[in-house]
Amino acid sequence: MNLHRIEWNDEYKTGVPAIDADHRQLIELANEFLSAAAAEAALHQLSPIMGRLIVHAAEHFAAEESLLDRNGYPDLARHRAEHERLMAQARTLHTRTQASADRDEVWRITHEAAEFFQRWLLEHIIREDKPFRTFVMRLA
Ligand SMILES: [Fe+2]
Ligand SMILES: [Fe+2]
Structure with a gap:
């Protein structure tokens, strides 16, 4: 587990252009968070980035479900x-990033968030999103 950037990999491609564009954007936002966390940004700087990621993720999930x-x-x-x-x-x-926290808690939150982004973005895309490709290719 680390705070390194997530590099886009063709393995993440679902083959549906709109979905892949959303996924790339979410990865970019996660990278913004990871870069700031690696530079030891304060929670008040990290919190809005996570807030934006949540908004975009909610929009993406709704579009994908539709x-x-x-x-x-x-x-x-x-x-x-x-x-x-x-x-x-x-x-x-996100709620935890909004609370005042000591240095140890900041460290825990940023590392948990980094781990979560890896799982959320990458495992979900590979295990859950890629299998729907054949169903949506008819309309995409
Ligand atoms: Fe999904
Ligand atoms: Fe997705």
């Missing part, structure tokens, strides 16, 4: 529940 819904994706309910679980975790992390 696309899956229009295509009759059979695993939509489970996928939506997974999005909700991730958003709840992100909001909890």
